[in-house]
Amino acid sequence: MVTKEKLGKALFVLGAIICIISAISIFVFLIIKSAPAFIKIGVLDLVFGDNWSPSVSDNYNNALKGSYGIFTMIIGTIVSTLGALTIGGVLGYFTSIFLVFYCPKKLKPIAIMIINLLAGIPSVVYGFFGISFLLPFLSKIAPNNGSGLLATSIILGIMILPTIISLSRVALESVPRQYYEGSVAIGANHTSTVFKIMVPSARGGILASLVLGTGRALGEAMAVVMVAGNFPTYPNGLFGSFRTLTANIVLEMGYAGEVQEGALIATGVILLMLVTTINIIFNKISIGTVKAIATTQNSNKIKTKTESILRKINFSKIGEIASKIAGITVAIILFMIVSFIFVKGLPTIINHPWFIFGKFQFGSEEITILPSLICTVLVAVISLIIATPIGIMTAIYLNEYAKKEGRLATIVRGAINILAGVPSIVYGLFGMITFVKIFGGTSSILSGALTISIILLPTIVRSTEESLKRVLDSLRQGSLALGAGKLRTILKVIIPSALPGILSAVILSIGRVVSESAPLLYTMGSVIKQIPSSVFDSGATLSVALYQLSGEGWYINEAYATAVVLIILVFALNLIAELTVKGLSKRLKGDTNEGKSKK
Amino acid sequence: MKENQKNDTIIAQSISVRDASLWYGDFQALKNISIEIPEKKITAFIGPSGCGKSTLLKCFNRMNDLVEGCKVTGNFLIGDIDIYGKVDVNELRKNVGMVFQKPNPFPMSVYDNIAYGPRTFGIHKRKELDIIVEKSLRQAAMWEELKDRLNKSALGLSGGQQQRLCIARALAVKPKILLMDEPTSALDPISTGKIEELCEELKESTTIVIVTHNMQQATRISDYTGFFLMGELLEYAETDEIFTSPKDEKTEKYITGRFG
Numbered sequence: 103m104v105t106k107e108k109l110g111k112a113l114f115v116l117g118a119i120i121c122i123i124s125a126i127s128i129f130v131f132l133i134i135k136s137a138p139a140f141i142k143i144g145v146l147d148l149v150f151g152d153n154w155s156p157s158v159s160d161n162y163n164n165a166l167k168g169s170y171g172i173f174t175m176i177i178g179t180i181v182s183t184l185g186a187l188t189i190g191g192v193l194g195y196f197t198s199i200f201l202v203f204y205c206p207k208k209l210k211p212i213a214i215m216i217i218n219l220l221a222g223i224p225s226v227v228y229g230f231f232g233i234s235f236l237l238p239f240l241s242k243i244a245p246n247n248g249s250g251l252l253a254t255s256i257i258l259g260i261m262i263l264p265t266i267i268s269l270s271r272v273a274l275e276s277v278p279r280q281y282y283e284g285s286v287a288i289g290a291n292h293t294s295t296v297f298k299i300m301v302p303s304a305r306g307g308i309l310a311s312l313v314l315g316t317g318r319a320l321g322e323a324m325a326v327v328m329v330a331g332n333f334p335t336y337p338n339g340l341f342g343s344f345r346t347l348t349a350n351i352v353l354e355m356g357y358a359g360e361v362q363e364g365a366l367i368a369t370g371v372i373l374l375m376l377v378t379t380i381n382i383i384f385n386k387i388s389i390g391t392v393k394a395i396a397t398t399q400n401s402n403k404i405k406t407k408t409e410s411i412l413r414k415i416n417f418s419k420i421g422e423i424a425s426k427i428a429g430i431t432v433a434i435i436l437f438m439i440v441s442f443i444f445v446k447g448l449p450t451i452i453n454h455p456w457f458i459f460g461k462f463q464f465g466s467e468e469i470t471i472l473p474s475l476i477c478t479v480l481v482a483v484i485s486l487i488i489a490t491p492i493g494i495m496t497a498i499y500l501n502e503y504a505k506k507e508g509r510l511a512t513i514v515r516g517a518i519n520i521l522a523g524v525p526s527i528v529y530g531l532f533g534m535i536t537f538v539k540i541f542g543g544t545s546s547i548l549s550g551a552l553t554i555s556i557i558l559l560p561t562i563v564r565s566t567e568e569s570l571k572r573v574l575d576s577l578r579q580g581s582l583a584l585g586a587g588k589l590r591t592i593l594k595v596i597i598p599s600a601l602p603g604i605l606s607a608v609i610l611s612i613g614r615v616v617s618e619s620a621p622l623l624y625t626m627g628s629v630i631k632q633i634p635s636s637v638f639d640s641g642a643t644l645s646v647a648l649y650q651l652s653g654e655g656w657y658i659n660e661a662y663a664t665a666v667v668l669i670i671l672v673f674a675l676n677l678i679a680e681l682t683v684k685g686l687s688k689r690l691k692g693d694t695n696e697g698k699s700k701k
Numbered sequence: 702m703k704e705n706q707k708n709d710t711i712i713a714q715s716i717s718v719r720d721a722s723l724w725y726g727d728f729q730a731l732k733n734i735s736i737e738i739p740e741k742k743i744t745a746f747i748g749p750s751g752c753g754k755s756t757l758l759k760c761f762n763r764m765n766d767l768v769e770g771c772k773v774t775g776n777f778l779i780g781d782i783d784i785y786g787k788v789d790v791n792e793l794r795k796n797v798g799m800v801f802q803k804p805n806p807f808p809m810s811v812y813d814n815i816a817y818g819p820r821t822f823g824i825h826k827r828k829e830l831d832i833i834v835e836k837s838l839r840q841a842a843m844w845e846e847l848k849d850r851l852n853k854s855a856l857g858l859s860g861g862q863q864q865r866l867c868i869a870r871a872l873a874v875k876p877k878i879l880l881m882d883e884p885t886s887a888l889d890p891i892s893t894g895k896i897e898e899l900c901e902e903l904k905e906s907t908t909i910v911i912v913t914h915n916m917q918q919a920t921r922i923s924d925y926t927g928f929f930l931m932g933e934l935l936e937y938a939e940t941d942e943i944f945t946s947p948k949d950e951k952t953e954k955y956i957t958g959r960f961g
Contacts, residue, residue, distance in 0.1 A: 505769065576805035580867070583762060584818040584874055585795030594817065599808050 110589035114503055117495025118514045121563065124556050125517035128524060128532050129374075135535050136371050138162050139364025143170045148368055154334040154350075158359035170365040174336050176372065178344040179320060181337050182330070185255025186262055186319040191312050193259065194266030196421075196428030198308070201267065202274040203296045204425055213433075214271075215680075220436060221264035222610075222672040224617030224645045227665050229328030230652045231439050232257040234446070234662070237329060244341040249331040252340040257325050260435060262315035267432075269314060273307020274300060297418040306387060313384040320377050321525025323348035323620040324649055347373040348527045348620070355534070355624050370531045374524065381523040440669065447662030457663055469660050471667065473633045477547060477641035481626070482615040484551035484637065485558060490608055492555075493562030494597075500563070501570040502592055522560035526620045529557050533625035541638065548637040550626025554618060558611045565610075569603025570596060602686035609679040613672050619645035644668050708789045711796040713780020714740035714877045714908045716761060721775030723756060725768065730756045732932040734775070738925070743900055743909045745919040745940065748929035749955065754912045757929070758880050761910065762797040763790050779878070795822060798876030802883040804863035806855035806870075811847055814855045814866060818874035833873050841869035842899060861892025868899060879903065881911040885918065897922050916956055920944050928952045 140148060142162055151171020160166050201213055232253055240248030277300050285295040301308075323346075331343025332353060338344075345353075350369050358366055451457055457470055496514065504511030533553030534545075541549055573596050581591040597604070622628075627640030628650050634641045642650060644664060651661035716738040723731035731753045738744045746754035759765045760777055763784065777784045784793055795818070807814050815834045824830060834851070838844040843865050855866055864884060871879060881900075885893040900909055900922050913919050919926050920940060927937040928949070936943060936952045947953040 574805065576801060576803055577807055579764060579767070579799075579801065580805040580807065580870075581817070582767070583764060583794055583799035583801075584821060584871065585791045585793070586817070586821040587791050590821055594821075595807050 107587050107589050110592070111503060114495045114499035115510075117492045118499040118504075118510065120492050121496050121514055121521065121559055122517045124559065125520045127536070128521075128528070128556075131532055131535055132367055132371050132374065132528070136364055136368040139170070139361060139368045142166065142361060143365060143368075147171060148365065149173065149176070149372065152336070154345075156354070156359065156362040156365065158357070158362060160359050160361035162360060162364075166361065168362070170361065172347065172350065172365070172369055172372065174334050175345050175347045175350050175369070176376075178330075178337050179346040179348070179373070179376070182251060182254045182258060182326070182344070182346060183316055183319040185251060186258030187312065187316055189255055189259030190262040190266060190315060190319075191259075193428050193432055194263050194311070194315070195270060195308065196425045197263070197432045198267045198270035198274060198311075199296065199301060199421070200425040200429030201271050203292070203300070204422070205429065214268075216436060217264050217267050219673055219676050221268070222613050222617065222676055223439075224619065224648070224668050224672065225261065225322060225325045226328075226617075226619050226645045226648045226652075227443070227668055228257055228261050228439075229325035230648060230661060230665055231443065232325065232329040233652055234658070235438075235442050240341075246331075246341055246343070248341070249329050250339075250341040250343055251330075251337045253329040254326055254344075254346075257329050258319045258322060260439075261322060261325060262318050263432060265318055266311045266315045269311030270304070270308045273304040273311065276307070277303045293422045294418040297421045301421075310384055310387045313380060313387060317377055317380045317384065317523060320380065321348065321373070321527070323352050323525070323527040324645075327352050328649075328652065347376075348525060351527050351531060352620060352623065355531070367531055367535070370528045374528055377523055377525055378520070381519065385519065443662060443665045443669065446659075447664075447666035450659045450663035451666060454663075457660065458667070469630070469657055471630075471644065471647060471660075471664055474630055474642050474644045474647040474664075475667075476633055477626070478616055478643040480547050480634065480637065480641075481551045481554060481622070481643055482612050484548065485555040485615055486608060486611060488552065489555040489558040489562055489611070493559050493607075494566050494604060496559075496563045497566035497570055498592060498597075501567050502588070502596070518560045518563050521556065522564070526557060526618055529553055530621035530624050532556075533621060538625055545625055545627040545640045546638045547626055547634055547641055550622045550643075551637070553621050553625045554615055557618065557621060558614060561611060561614065562607050565607035566600065566604050569600035569607075572603070573599045602683040605686065606679040606683045609675055609682060613675040613679075616643070616668065616671050616675070617645055619643070619649050622646050623649070644671070708787050708792065709782045711779050711782055711784075711788070711793065711877065713782070715780065716878065716908070716910070717776075717778045718757075718760075719776040719778070721757075721760065721773065721777060723753075723760065723765065723774075724770075724772045726770040730932050731760075734934050736927060736934055736937055738908065738910060740908050741904055741906070742924040743904050743911060743922050744925040744927065745923035746910065746912045746927050746929060747914070747916065747919050747955070750914075752929040753932040754927075754929045755882050758882055758910060758912050761878065761880055762794045762799055764794075764799065766790065795874050796876055797878045797880060798871035798874065799880045800864070800868050800871055800882065800884045803887050804860060804867050806858070806863050806866055808854065808856055810852045811855050811858070811866065812851040815870050815873045818870060822874060837869040837873040840872050840899075840903070841865045842895065842902075843869065859892075861888050861895065864888060864892065865896060865899065868896070872903075876907065878908040878910070881909065883912050883914060886914060893918070916944075916958075928955065930955075 143166070148170055150173045151169060152173045153169045153171050154174065155168050156170060157168030160168055201210060205213060236253055236256060237248035240253055281299050281303055282295055285299045290298070326346050327349045330346060330349055332345045332349055333343035334345045336344065347369050351366050354362065355366050458472065458475070500511055500514060530553065533549055537549035537552045538545055577595050577599060578591060581595045586594070622643055623646060626643070628642050628646050629640065630642050630647050630650060644667060648661055648664045648668060651657045651664060718734055718736045721731060721734045722729060734757060746758065748754050756765065760773060765771045765773065773785060782788065807817060812834055815837050816830045819830060819833050824833070835844060838847055843862065846862065855863065858866060885896050888896070897918065900911070903909060911923065923940045925938070926940045926943045928935050928943065930951060936947060936949045943952065944956055947956065
């Protein structure tokens with residue numbers, strides 16, 4: 103019995119240690135692999151050089167023929183992120199205000215659900231929407247095909263909307279109700295209360311949401327590649343072609359020479375540093391916000407503020423109108439994306455039944471996504487088999503064993519935060535220089551799945567820990583008081599109670615597998631070929647297939663159809679996750695609500 | 702369990718505490734407590750909030766082990782076995798059951814709630830479990846109420862039913878001592894009455910220690926009463942005696958409702 107307990111604890115600690123190792127090895131491997139390039143090219147020349155013309159034949163022993171400056175891309179990344187923040191930030195800010203304070207009550211849950219779904223749409227689908235709708239639209243006013251800074255900013259702006267809206271909404275909703283009542287009681291109307299009291303009180307949380315959105319925009323790869331133009335120069339005007347750090351890796355990693363590969367990994371290191379900086383800022387702000395809310399709780403600030411409200415009503419009125427416009431705009435954008443893709447893609451699926459379940463014939467007109475479907479399922483199954491137990495074990499360690507401020511727990515949490523912030527293309531780089539090398543140098547489903555499993559870890563750990571936290575302490579004590587050991591308490595009482603949350607995390611992880619593409623491109627391969635015969639075969643998942651299909655321009659109808667399948671899959675997974683939580687929670691709580699209502 | 706022969710096993714039903722103190726970090730919650738709790742009687746701990754009565758109760762099954770920074774000195778004996786010595790803590794908790802202030806049924810069926818304890822200690826045969834479940838529910842006087850809904854979730858029961866279920870759950874592992882930490886404070890008067898009746902029946906076979914805020918409850922059901930104040934045991938005697946002729950002035954003030 104005692105040994106069993108120890109074994110259990112050892113297992114949970116092991117999960118936590120794997121998380122730490124993963125986080126550390128990403129940094130270590132990237133730095134080791136890029137160090138020669140940094141030395142050969144020179145740190146200053148690499149970071150601040152603005153000429154990128156690599157030579158495939160360059161190696162570390164001879165003089166360089168190409169030049170490897172990535173400064174144009176650093177600027178490109180920053181400028182496009184700022185652009186995205188301008189569009190997505192403003193829209194998201196006002197939409198969240200709309201949702202919390204102006205949205206009709208019946209509409210709100212639907213709106214929130216749709217925004218959650220939006221967060222799950224694969225980035226290639228956004229990119230594809232950019233190619234197939236936004237670029238043709240913009241080309242009417244652009245000197246070129248419409249690609250460039252503006253298109254990238256718009257697409258990225260739309261992509262960060264869900265992040266910004268959800269987090270800002272939570273921040274606004276957690277402003278104490280008394281603030282609102284206090285202000286209205288003085289005679290301020292709804293709108294001035296919203297803009298003078300509620301929004302300023304949620305400032306910290308809203309800022310944090312913008313920072314997190316920034317992180318997402320910085321790290322986005324595939325969608326950017328599809329609309330940025332990708333010429334390695336400084337972005338010159340709204341329609342100037344430019345390249346981001348992420349795009350650089352996606353575009354050239356496939357055929358890179360020795361020094362070029364090193365320089366691309368160095369690109370990843372710089373990107374990682376940018377994103378890590380943003381994440382540190384985010385963490386500082388989040389912690390600051392909690393403290394700020396705690397301290398302002400009892401202050402008299404509100405009163406004096408409310409008195410000055412009545413003087414400045416007009417500004418609030420503008421805010422109200424902006425919120426309503428933003429809410430409607432976001433609704434239109436979302437409706438447009440989904441309906442455009444469905445209208446274009448559904449006919450292909452309906453008229454060509456072989457598209458989904460047909461046999462693949464090379465060079466034939468009739469391409470099928472069956473191999474990609476199978477690859478997607480394989481990757482999902484393998485990566486979940488790896489990530490789920492490790493993630494759950496880590497979460498159990500954190501919530502049930504670790505001391506609150508213990509050293510190991512702090513390190514584990516740090517590792518999880520780092521893993522959550524690493525851009526997916528950097529995971530791709532990592533998978534390429536580790537798993538792909540281990541399994542013989544060619545990309546394989548197994549390498550892809552291993553890479554994805556690390557990506558899934560932070561999500562699974564965090565949501566499992568959240569659901570463990572919600573298990574009442576009295577249940578723990580109840581079980582221990584009956585003489586059950588800690589391990590038995592965890593396995594029989596705590597995990598079953600937390601099961602709905604854990605399951606929903608797993609299902610949403612499948613959604614993540616379905617939508618990721620950047621990390622798979624160079625770990626698993628991008629060729630849509632026959633049905634894989636083993637996990638050591640290469641293959642493209644649906645998202646990667648969409649990237650390939652849309653890039654080649656040959657199978658545009660099939661690309662629409664693939665996008666439709668992707669959206670349906672992601673929506674279905676979200677729905678299943680929600681229903682699972684509801685269904686299981688109901689079963690746990692019993693058929694009647696008697697107990698509840700009596701309280 | 703078998704390999705733990707080194708550990709002492711608990712057979713006795715009386716508790717004796719000698720010179721016990723307890724700290725939560727720097728805060729001393731119990732100060733030099735000595736008390737003898739006789740077997741198969743109901744002993745009540747009374748006193749204002751924060752006086753240490755629940756803390757002492759939780760020492761008897763070492764639930765205080767779960768609190769970070771909790772330190773205990775002195776002797777806690779059940780019979781002649783030191784429960785902070787060579788005792789398997791799970792074995793201890795099996796023998797010293799506990800009922801909490803707020804009912805805490807597990808999110809499982811009524812049946813599984815009761816079978817949880819026996820299963821923990823290796824009973825898995827359906828027939829044996831059936832017998833234990835029925836017996837425990839009968840002991841808790843709720844067999845008739847619940848026999849048709851054994852497979853329904855325990856969370857669907859009313860608050861009073863939930864608490865009696867928790868008592869039945871504790872009884873299912875046949876504890877020799879039952880600790881009750883304000884078991885009725887969250888319940889209505891009718892449910893409270895049922896639980897008090899239950900205590901009277903249980904003392905035939907079990908030692909009961911109950912923490913209560915309710916003076917009437919203490920006089921109604923307990924044989925002995927201990928009055929706690931600021932971490933000290935001020936007075937301990939037969940219940941009749943303590944309520945009719947308290948020796949300490951503070952005890953008198955408290956039981957007559959003048960402070961606390």
